[in-house]
Amino acid sequence: MEKKDVVLENVTKKFGDFVAVDDISFSVKRGEFFSLLGPSGCGKTTTLRMLAGLEKPTKGKIYIGEEDVSEVAPFERPCNLFFQNVALFPHMNVSENIAFGLEMKKLPKSEIEKRVKELLDVVGLPGFEKRRTKELSGGQVQRIGIARALARRPRVLLLDEPLGPLDLKLREEMMIELKRIQKVVGTTFVYVTHDQGEAITMSDEIAAMKEGRIIQIGSTEELYNKPRTAFVAEFIGRSNLIRGRYREGKVNLNNLNKSIITGPHKVADNDYVAVCIKPERISIGEDIANLDNVFEAVIEEVYFRGAQINYKVLMEGNYKISILEHYKGKIFEQGKKLKIGWEKEDVHLSET
Amino acid sequence: MLRYIFRDIGEKGFKFYFFLFIAVIYLPLVLLVVFSFNDSILMGFPWRGFTLRWWEQFLHNPTALGVVKNSFIVASVAAVVSTALGLLAAFVLVRHIFRGKNLITYSIMLPMLFPGIVVGISILIFLRSVLNIKLSLFTIMIGHILFSLPYVTLILMARLIGFDRSLEEAAYDLGASEFTTFRRITLPLIMPGIFVALFIAFTISLEDVVIAHFLAGAQATIPVFVYGQLRRWSGLPMVMAISAFMIMIMAVLLIISLISARRRY
Amino acid sequence: MSISNKILKLIRKSEKLSIGMQLSPAMFWIVFFLLIPLGILVIYSFWEMVGTRLIPVWDLRNYVDVFTRVGGMYIRLFVKSLAMSALVTVGSIALAYPVAYFVSLRIEKYKYTWLILLMGPYLVCWVILVLGWKMVIGYSGLLNYLGQLLGLISEPMSWMWNNWWAVVFILIMGWAPWLVLPMFVSLEKIDKSLLEAAADLGAKPMKRFLRITLPLSSPGLLVATFFVLIPTFGEFVTPALAGGSRGVMYGNAIDASFTSMMAWPFGSALSIFLMIISLIVATILIRIVGLEKLMESL
Numbered sequence: 001m002e003k004k005d006v007v008l009e010n011v012t013k014k015f016g017d018f019v020a021v022d023d024i025s026f027s028v029k030r031g032e033f034f035s036l037l038g039p040s041g042c043g044k045t046t047t048l049r050m051l052a053g054l055e056k057p058t059k060g061k062i063y064i065g066e067e068d069v070s071e072v073a074p075f076e077r078p079c080n081l082f083f084q085n086v087a088l089f090p091h092m093n094v095s096e097n098i099a100f101g102l103e104m105k106k107l108p109k110s111e112i113e114k115r116v117k118e119l120l121d122v123v124g125l126p127g128f129e130k131r132r133t134k135e136l137s138g139g140q141v142q143r144i145g146i147a148r149a150l151a152r153r154p155r156v157l158l159l160d161e162p163l164g165p166l167d168l169k170l171r172e173e174m175m176i177e178l179k180r181i182q183k184v185v186g187t188t189f190v191y192v193t194h195d196q197g198e199a200i201t202m203s204d205e206i207a208a209m210k211e212g213r214i215i216q217i218g219s220t221e222e223l224y225n226k227p228r229t230a231f232v233a234e235f236i237g238r239s240n241l242i243r244g245r246y247r248e249g250k251v252n253l254n255n256l257n258k259s260i261i262t263g264p265h266k267v268a269d270n271d272y273v274a275v276c277i278k279p280e281r282i283s284i285g286e287d288i289a290n291l292d293n294v295f296e297a298v299i300e301e302v303y304f305r306g307a308q309i310n311y312k313v314l315m316e317g318n319y320k321i322s323i324l325e326h327y328k329g330k331i332f333e334q335g336k337k338l339k340i341g342w343e344k345e346d347v348h349l350s351e352t
Numbered sequence: 353m354l355r356y357i358f359r360d361i362g363e364k365g366f367k368f369y370f371f372l373f374i375a376v377i378y379l380p381l382v383l384l385v386v387f388s389f390n391d392s393i394l395m396g397f398p399w400r401g402f403t404l405r406w407w408e409q410f411l412h413n414p415t416a417l418g419v420v421k422n423s424f425i426v427a428s429v430a431a432v433v434s435t436a437l438g439l440l441a442a443f444v445l446v447r448h449i450f451r452g453k454n455l456i457t458y459s460i461m462l463p464m465l466f467p468g469i470v471v472g473i474s475i476l477i478f479l480r481s482v483l484n485i486k487l488s489l490f491t492i493m494i495g496h497i498l499f500s501l502p503y504v505t506l507i508l509m510a511r512l513i514g515f516d517r518s519l520e521e522a523a524y525d526l527g528a529s530e531f532t533t534f535r536r537i538t539l540p541l542i543m544p545g546i547f548v549a550l551f552i553a554f555t556i557s558l559e560d561v562v563i564a565h566f567l568a569g570a571q572a573t574i575p576v577f578v579y580g581q582l583r584r585w586s587g588l589p590m591v592m593a594i595s596a597f598m599i600m601i602m603a604v605l606l607i608i609s610l611i612s613a614r615r616r617y
Numbered sequence: 618m619s620i621s622n623k624i625l626k627l628i629r630k631s632e633k634l635s636i637g638m639q640l641s642p643a644m645f646w647i648v649f650f651l652l653i654p655l656g657i658l659v660i661y662s663f664w665e666m667v668g669t670r671l672i673p674v675w676d677l678r679n680y681v682d683v684f685t686r687v688g689g690m691y692i693r694l695f696v697k698s699l700a701m702s703a704l705v706t707v708g709s710i711a712l713a714y715p716v717a718y719f720v721s722l723r724i725e726k727y728k729y730t731w732l733i734l735l736m737g738p739y740l741v742c743w744v745i746l747v748l749g750w751k752m753v754i755g756y757s758g759l760l761n762y763l764g765q766l767l768g769l770i771s772e773p774m775s776w777m778w779n780n781w782w783a784v785v786f787i788l789i790m791g792w793a794p795w796l797v798l799p800m801f802v803s804l805e806k807i808d809k810s811l812l813e814a815a816a817d818l819g820a821k822p823m824k825r826f827l828r829i830t831l832p833l834s835s836p837g838l839l840v841a842t843f844f845v846l847i848p849t850f851g852e853f854v855t856p857a858l859a860g861g862s863r864g865v866m867y868g869n870a871i872d873a874s875f876t877s878m879m880a881w882p883f884g885s886a887l888s889i890f891l892m893i894i895s896l897i898v899a900t901i902l903i904r905i906v907g908l909e910k911l912m913e914s915l
Contacts, residue, residue: 053524053525054521054524054525073524074521074524074525075524075525075526075527075528075529076527080525080526081521081522081525083518083521083522084518085516085518087516087518087519087521089519089522089523089537090519090541091540091541100523100528100536101526101527104526104527104528104532148522148526149525149526151526152526362822363723366715366718366719366723367719367723369715369716369719370715370716370719370720370723373712373715373716373735374734374735376790377735377737377738377790377793377794378737378738379749379753379759380738380746380748380749380750380752380753381738381741381746381749383749383752383753383759384748384749384752387752394757395751395752395757396751396752396755396756396757396758396762397757397759397761397762398762436642437642437643438643440639440640440642440643441639441640441642441643441644443639444636444639444640448632448636450633450636456640457908459644459647459652460643460644460647461903461908462647462651462652463647463651464847464899465847465895465896465899465900465903466847466851466892466895466896466899467847467848467849467850467851467868467891467895468848468851469851469853469868469871469872469888469891470655470658470851470891470892470895471651473658473871473875473884473888474651474654474657474658474888475650475651475654476875477654477657477658477661477875477881477885478650478653478654478657481671481881494650495650497646497650498646498647498650498651501643501646501647505643506908506911506912507912509912510912510913513912555740558742559740559741559742560742561742561743561744561854562854565854565872565876566876574742575742575745578742578744578745578748579744579854579858582744582747582748582858583857583858591748592748595744595745595748595749598741598742598745599741599745602737602740602741603737605740606733606734606737606740609733610730610733610734613729613730613733
């Protein structure tokens with residue numbers, strides 16, 4: 001059996017009457033990049049703070065490694081937290097910041113210096129020891145924050161929306177950087193974010209959360225291609241959802257007297273389902289009759305994005321559909337009536 | 353065209369007013385310092401030549417020197433004690449929610465809501481008629497600690513409200529205990545606020561005449577001594593030297609705060 | 618774990634205990650040296666004093682006396698002092714506001730250096746400030762000297778000293794430097810793009826000032842009012858030194874009944890009036906502006 005670094009068993013957290021985290025259980029394998037993904041207020045940050053020991057669970061048990069840490073103070077836990085705002089100590093320089101956790105461990109000075117140097121190499125900022133925190137750029141602050149959190153060689157590094165304050169370009173850079181650092185040090189990362197792009201880019205596994213509960217846990221591909229519910233489908237990869245009733249390999253649509261051919265699925269007949277189709281799986285054009293499903297549509301909006309074109313179309317039955325197509329030198333204009341379609345293999349059924 | 357000329361005059365007028373304001377508020381102080389060297393027993397114009405007589409009188413007068421010493425003792429003790437009291441209270445008022453918090457905040461602000469004279473006389477009659485304590489430097493300290501408390505507490509509260517708690521959490525997370533976190537993170541970061549509080553409390557005490565006037569016994573502070581001399585209009589030239597001395601202290605305090613402000617902004 | 622940590626943990630166990638422990642020194646000071654003394658002040662205002670002995674007679678005579686003694690002089694003094702305080706407040710704010718405005722909107726570099734410089738004279742104690750102003754407007758002060766030197770006046774102008782006018786003038790000049798800061802703070806908070814937006818919408822400079830800058834800086838004006846009005850109500854030092862016999866204020870009457878006249882109960886009754894009016898004004902002002910604004914201004 002694989003080693004688990006983090007295990008949560010039926011953890012609940014209440015603030016007064018408000019249930020922030022509602023009976024969740026999951027485990028994270030050693031060395032994995034694990035993301036808690038969900039909209040704000042879904043309980044993901046509270047979950048992370050409970051792992052860090054900054055909040056106490058109302059019910060349930062938390063294990064880090066094999067140890068039950070439910071009663072262990074934050075400063076004695078084998079995990080470290082990377083803060084949303086990084087929280088570098090403003091009155092200390094870079095090496096003092098990184099060394100802080102090591103000093104608390106009472107390591108000898110020479111060992112501390114060695115480790116600080118190593119860590120700065122890992123995060124790609126060698127020679128930054130004497131810099132003051134005010135002199136660092138946004139991306140550098142993040143890297144130093146990670147170095148500081150990794151200094152004590154925690155079993156688990158907890159990250160709370162670390163890329164939130166960065167601009168788009170820097171964020172993309174840091175995503176790659178984070179993943180690289182994680183591979184180099186081999187530490188288990190538990191990552192909290194509301195950004196599906198970040199989660200998809202970096203994670204090995206994702207737990208999608210909503211209103212204090214975990215809706216689905218799985219590999220990134222699984223969540224992307226086979227969202228269990230409409231919520232997950234909309235949140236990850238921005239699927240198009242068309243609701244209807246399943247019957248014998250078809251879904252009869254609510255708004256339209258037609259059906260979508262889906263092939264056989266493990267769904268009971270007459271169940272209400274959401275058909276989800278990824279924007280990039282839909283074809284658009286005037287002559288696509290050879291697909292399994294073809295519908296009439298009108299183009300409402302066109303967004304040209306260079307390599308891709310994003311069409312927002314209104315399908316018959318008043319369904320708004322988003323389509324991503326590779327740009328091959330041709331753009332359909334707004335208001336054009338045409339056809340859209342997809343194969344039955346490109347369809348996934350989720351709970352509504 | 354005319355509009356622009358008027359606007360120009362308006363802008364220049366503003367600038368003129370600004371520098372005039374500074375000149376006028378400093379004028380009396382400059383005159384005092386200059387005329388403390390005037391060779392005349394009458395206080396005021398005209399200038400009759402340079403002398404160090406009044407400064408010598410002041411520096412050889414044991415009463416006057418004692419008064420200076422008293423002022424610094426009282427101000428130092430009052431500043432330290434009121435800052436300590438204010439710091440403890442500010443921590444609780446900013447970081448905890450409890451019943452009666454508003455009432456307690458309001459009562460700590462109370463000394464600021466009365467004129468100093470009311471504070472002075474009420475402490476006076478309490479100490480004299482109820483506790484039967486003799487007036488001394490100690491009684492002045494009591495009054496000054498009370499009077500600075502709201503200012504000090506407000507300053508420290510403002511600092512603590514602006515304090516990023518996640519810095520403390522980061523320290524816990526990195527293995528620091530509560531005490532170590534306070535010593536290594538919280539205290540260094542609020543130190544500037546503590547210095548401002550000490551500075552304000554020290555200044556309030558050093559410059560106060562209202563409360564000290566009622567609570568001073570045989571031992572006076574500088575303002576009380578000068579007030580007494582002025583009311584009798586006696587020993588005037590020497591009083592001018594003492595006043596000039598106080599103004600110079602003010603200038604030193606001002607320069608200190610200028611330097612520390614430069615560093616911060 | 619060290620001993621201090623153990624103690625801290627123990628304290629933390631009971632949050633209420635720790636709150637109490639941290640608040641008690643300050644609250645002790647407030648209760649013991651303010652609330653109880655004020656209570657005694659109230660009690661004494663119903664007593665009487667014979668020689669140096671206080672006698673609990675429990676009547677309202679002292680309050681009646683405030684209105685009737687010396688033909689109602691005290692109550693007239695009270696009203697006059699209020700009027701003088703109001704005048705000082707308006708005057709010092711009017712002097713300081715343009716300065717705060719200039720620092721906030723016209724000075725770009727070293728704003729805080731200028732601000733500290735502006736506060737300087739306030740750091741000097743009132744007694745010395747009054748003495749300094751005597752050097753300017755007194756009988757042998759700068760103005761009279763220059764006037765005579767230039768032949769504008771034949772003899773020193775005596776109207777400038779030893780009257781209520783001199784008191785008001787010195788108080789205005791003394792308070793103005795201190796008021797720049799609170800007004801600066803609230804001017805500084807105004808989003809400068811609002812003014813540009815108003816200009817863009819066609820508002821002339823004067824309109825812009827009256828419709829945007831002034832209303833948005835009103836918290837600063839109220840804090841400034843609070844800073845001047847309360848202490849000026851009880852002012853007695855400046856009138857004693859610069860007011861002569863006609864420039865005395867209510868505070869001088871209180872001072873005299875405690876220091877020279879030994880009339881504590883009557884002085885207590887006088888103080889109660891002062892206390893009540895300052896408490897009302899202060900509470901109203903703090904209610905309007907809030908403690909936060911007061912904090913920013915310190």
